[in-house]
Amino acid sequence: MAIGTPEVVDWVRLSAAALEDERDRLNRLDADIGDGDHGANMARGFTAAAERLAAAAPETPAAALRTVGMTLLSTVGGAAGPLYGSFFIGLAGGLGDAAEVDAATWSAALTQAVAGVVRRGKAELGDKTMVDALTPAAETLEAAAGNGAAFGAALAGSAAAAETGAEATTPLVARKGRASYLGERSAGHQDPGATSSALLLRIAAETWGARDE
């Protein structure tokens, strides 16, 4: 499999479409324990990022991902904007000037990206945030890459881990972000940011995994 710049652009484009589809569901999740805008924020940001990538073709995967990060930073606002901004800028940093992405480089990039989110947001595992989806995803990918798994399979495992992590936020009491103002009242609802993170990783697995057959 060869994941190059066009495949990265595909990922962002298909993520934008998926986020537009899921806009209302994410808004509703956020309305339960936040301010109801997470779907709108994400859809706006990714649509802008996809448009920017379509307009100016970047040279490397990292350049594409940096453009996404900068676009999210300047279009999303709220908590998710700087966090997903850090995430994509972290991915770009992890990939350096590589022309192609494989399981090992992507695993390293993902680990670096998640570290960037944690550095920025200071959330720990179990705080009921996107970190609860991203951290297990990065760990699963790292293990799979270490075991020499195929990239497609590794991505699928990573996406599944993110989904499990997102679902596991439901019973938690939020300790970071807007949901934390609710205290105990935040328990019983799935975190919207963890949900959108799992969605992004699922799209990556689907988009890039197909190439891997």
Next chain:
Amino acid sequence: MAIGTPEVVDWVRLSAAALEDERDRLNRLDADIGDGDHGANMARGFTAAAERLAAAAPETPAAALRTVGMTLLSTVGGAAGPLYGSFFIGLAGGLGDAAEVDAATWSAALTQAVAGVVRRGKAELGDKTMVDALTPAAETLEAAAGNGAAFGAALAGSAAAAETGAEATTPLVARKGRASYLGERSAGHQDPGATSSALLLRIAAETWGARDE
């Protein structure tokens, strides 16, 4: 029949009670074409006037009526306050220092009182105001007194004329007061001030007429 100060006080006391009973109806009439406070305004004013008369017994009918006028002036507010204030001060002026009231003195006083209302409010007959009840009442009383009718019967005729006048305001388009802002939309509603005027004159006929048997 002898209508002296106690009977004047009775009139005011019973009017206050009747206005409290009719508060909501008058408010509703005023809500249709004004601001919905005429019942509250009148009840507040007459209750205050009755209390003041109960507290300090005035010497003459005119003194009692002047107290009523001054009390209405300082407690009713709105359009009705100064108009009914003028009305009662006019009644007092018309009676002078007479110790007793008969059909002739009352007719003269009523005519003077209505003139005071017209001077203050500048409404003409047919403008859809209290003048539409008061003017026919004064005219009917004057005719009856001129014909030597018994005071009780004269009062009853005057009250009936006021009621007819009040009812006749319904189709009119208001040209004075708050209802005039409605223009054509004011037609089809009975004027609250004309209604309260008719009520006051009805109570006078009932209170004093009973004495006249």
Next chain:
Amino acid sequence: MKKLINDPEAVVREALEGVAAAHAGRLAVHFDPNYITRADAPVSGKVAVLSGGGSGHEPLHGGFVGPGMLDAAVPGAVFTSPTPDQVLAATQAVDSGAGVLHIVKNYTGDVLNFETAAELAVAEGVDVAAVVIDDDVAVKDSTYTAGRRGVGATVLAEKICGAAAEAGRPLADVATLCRHVNGQARSMGMALTSCIVPHVGTPTFELGEDEMEIGIGIHGEPGRERVKLEPADAIVERLLGPILDDLPFRSGDRVLALVNGMGGTPLIELYIVYRRVAQLLGERSIAIERNLVGNYITSLEMAGCSITLLKLDDELTQLWDAPVNTPGLRWGA
């Protein structure tokens, strides 16, 4: 009814107690009869400017008491004009011998109560001049009716006459100026929602979720017409058209534009309204030399807005710019 009140009958009294507590030192609040004066009233040698009317329009009038604007405000019950004894007492309290201007909004109740008070004050030896404000173009004008209501121009007249009085101008002169302001000003308002009079407890009128009332008064009196909800830009056109046509305002005129909130409308919306006012006047080459955007003459919690235009000349502009120091309007001090 959802309100931050205790007893519906005590709203005015308790709010006045709040005003007294908040502005002690600047304002003196007198109870029974109720009125508010400048703490330093009467100001020696100065004509006093007094206004009043029903409560529920705050900051009008009490919030405009202070140097450069009103010497006294006389609050009635909610939406009910004050009584003559209140107006008389306030008039006497602020008269320094130079006389008192009564600025009266054109509602029968206000006019009659102020008239009565003025007669009593004159009998007590106070020089009183009264000017009636009637700037609301939503109401057809006619000498056979009660005429137009007084709305937004009241705020402008209070400011400008307050400045003239502060400058030492005599009573007749300040009264003439007040009539001039009224003559050069036109207003019109609209409502998205009704207000609720506290002692009534239910909305004064019912509007559908997709309806608005155009040409509304400041007491929830019905307006010119009830129409379907429209975008802000279209609403501005509905209000501004009759205003411009009435005076009329013409190309080359200089104006003061007041975009006023009815009490329940957030500031962000008033700026959207102002944006369109500025665009439309710009298209007509009418220059907005001064403006005011905010809640100045309100109807309790009613959502909606009104627009007032005052044609300016150098004298009016200069008086508008003069220092004013009140809780509701302040600059240069």
Next chain:
Amino acid sequence: MKKLINDPEAVVREALEGVAAAHAGRLAVHFDPNYITRADAPVSGKVAVLSGGGSGHEPLHGGFVGPGMLDAAVPGAVFTSPTPDQVLAATQAVDSGAGVLHIVKNYTGDVLNFETAAELAVAEGVDVAAVVIDDDVAVKDSTYTAGRRGVGATVLAEKICGAAAEAGRPLADVATLCRHVNGQARSMGMALTSCIVPHVGTPTFELGEDEMEIGIGIHGEPGRERVKLEPADAIVERLLGPILDDLPFRSGDRVLALVNGMGGTPLIELYIVYRRVAQLLGERSIAIERNLVGNYITSLEMAGCSITLLKLDDELTQLWDAPVNTPGLRWGA
């Protein structure tokens, strides 16, 4: 949804256009990225004070730009923090070389976006200090959570830091002062009704006709508890109790009391609230030396109020009294 708007997506932009039209000469409004600065920015040699956050809280922050208060305000979408590129551009626009203070309300989004902007600004050679305001006692404080929200103290910090900057104090000093103001201020709010975010179109929360929400945030975030409607006096006790206990405020303290409307509450009600605040503080021998009653940090058309107390000392009082000349707060100028 009944609002004086055109397009829900254009609310912020059109309101900014209205601000630009209304305050040309005093304020400069920049679009794409959106921010507002003093017309005369950067002011040579002066520390610049900048704040920002989601729109819908007007007059906060844009209405507080001007001499003696903010040099710049950065408005995000309604209830959404601005993005780093906006904050960066505004920071660079107002920096005279003396550095820029960022006053940030404690919401994760605001904190993260301002942090990112500050890093970028520092990389561009601008000296930036950021202070996070977190005065809302309705939220339990903890180092393990996002902590308390920033509410009414923001207005006070902007005024006081603006005065200090105007007086020529250096950045570190103004930042320390800002932290001091935040440390000495406590707030709590309540809502009678929900607000409606324009692009959502439905109320953020549903409250029964006989219910109110205590401890609400300024974005319609749920509060501490939902209880039955009560008289204003009881509501004041519910808000003031936690505020007083938290600092705590004690007998003999001098305070500034801010009674703030949420946007849809008429002024007459805010004075009824202030009345009770004054009574309760009087009973505890806490002296209200300064006060502010009105709509200063709002939540669109939400009905309700918040109370903020700031413990004063001579320095804070003097800085509070210093001249300020902004659309939303003005005195001495």
